[in-house]
Amino acid sequence: MQKQHTNMNYTIRQMTDTEAIIIRYGEIALKGKNRINFENKLLDNIERIAKARPKRTSGRFILYIDAKDMQKTAEKLKKVFGITSLSIAKEVDLDMDKIGSEALERAKGRRFRTFRITAQRTQKRLKPSPDIEREIGAYIVEKTGKKVKLKDPDLEIFIEISEHAYVFTEKMQCHGGLPVGIEGNVALIIEEKNKKELDKSILAGLLMMKRGCNIYPFRYSSMKASMKKSANDKKSLKLLEDYGAKTIVIAKDINEIQTKALKMQCRALAIGNTIGNLSGPHKEIETDMVILTPLISYNEKEISEKLKGFR
Template sequence: MEVILARYGEIALKGRNRIDFENQLKDNIKRSVKGKVKKQRGRVFIYPDDMADSLRRLRKVFGLVSISPAYSVEADIDSIKDKCLDIAEGTLSEKGFSTFRISLHRSQKKLKPSPELEKEIGALIVEKTGKKVKLKEPDLEISVEISDRAYVFSERISCVGGIPAGIEGKAGLLVENRESVLAGLLAMKRGCSLVLLMLKSTPHGDESLLEEFGCQQEHIHVKDITEADEISEQKGCRAIITGQQFEDVSDIGTSLPVLRPLVGISPEKAEEMLLIRQ
């Protein structure tokens, strides 16, 4: 594999400020992985120094909905057919398959229409492997996206989604317990960057999970909410985030707006969500 195709979903619905969201996402990707990153036609293309490590890290970049390790070939029918056949034969020898389909999307209008190309590539694979085409729920789906080059892949890895962390400004996260960490992750998913306010009276450890999802702010130890409030304002935070849930909501005594992402989530569901993200 040579390149990673990264897709975003919610960002595509933005209007005039869409470019700001895309640029923030691109910056976050650059901080997460080593390699060349470029943006083109609703996709982000990453040419990583380390493919396996980059795939692991990109799954936790907010704003991405899926990624695919792909081959990049010339945008001509012979090169595309050869690479699709390579993937089919490689999959057949490694783990086998009985049915397959070809899914092709093109912005390059010099080639034949997509349905004709799909049939032509599919016919070649049937001839060479003896396997059957199945359009619904096939064992193997080989996808081709054609723009300046053709990108061929057979794997689609789900990511965390949301919008890029940092696009909506800063918030102070009051780190008191495991629930605080989950509240921070949910806030990052909605575009916040975090200033971690570590209460000295509480045990810590789970906050390292925030770093895996791209939170790179320093940890600031505070003795109480008054100090946390002062530091939040100094750091330019627009709100304070807590891990309070419905049954323990209370006034925390800050002059800033208070965000409680877990207020509608049961303790059991919160614990389940935290374990999934770990």
């Protein structure tokens, strides 16, 4: 009876508090109009995934969604190019007592012997970051009896200050890059002769998306008929979609690809060839389109490592 009561209290508490995902982004050297385009496109791409449009704050986006969808949405957002890192945070008022009790709440759910508080202000409010760190740190020590350790602590509690205070314990690293769609449309030929060639096509598409291109993938109809896709192949193809590629289009030959690609306003055609297989498929492609070879200077090991990084 006692236990059930506690659980209910906790549920109510969670629902009245504000949870949010902090979204960090940015490429060095993006300035002026480029930066605005970057931000708008990234907001669009996030909205499509999260079904909610984040709020802008100083150099960050804050996304408010149902608490139950937080983890799942964060996992999906990891595949949105342009985002450099994510944190699921509690949003509280700019008030040291509230920040302290939220930090304590975060600490209580965790097993640790040592901890540190890391504060950052994206707006100059409340008080200097070192003061916040010291005061909240002292409060946690007092309440838990744990030790502060600045280097390699078991637990790091982050406090970010802008219009509100955000308290969290994890920064999920993402891929960065440019938001898909900022650099125009590129057709991608999916080569399916074998697993290796397929993986190269997929990686070529991902790399172009990471540089902001919309990717329109094309498959040859002959390939489709003659090949049984393994679960692995399907997983590879799904990767492209997860990162925001358009639906795969079937075409019977390069002429049909070119016609369809031009209709989709593709400015170029990407292929996954390396220098080793340059005399292969590349030679067969006769097209007026600009051909892009993002993997041309990669070796096998680099290709498989890069692709693993995106899975």
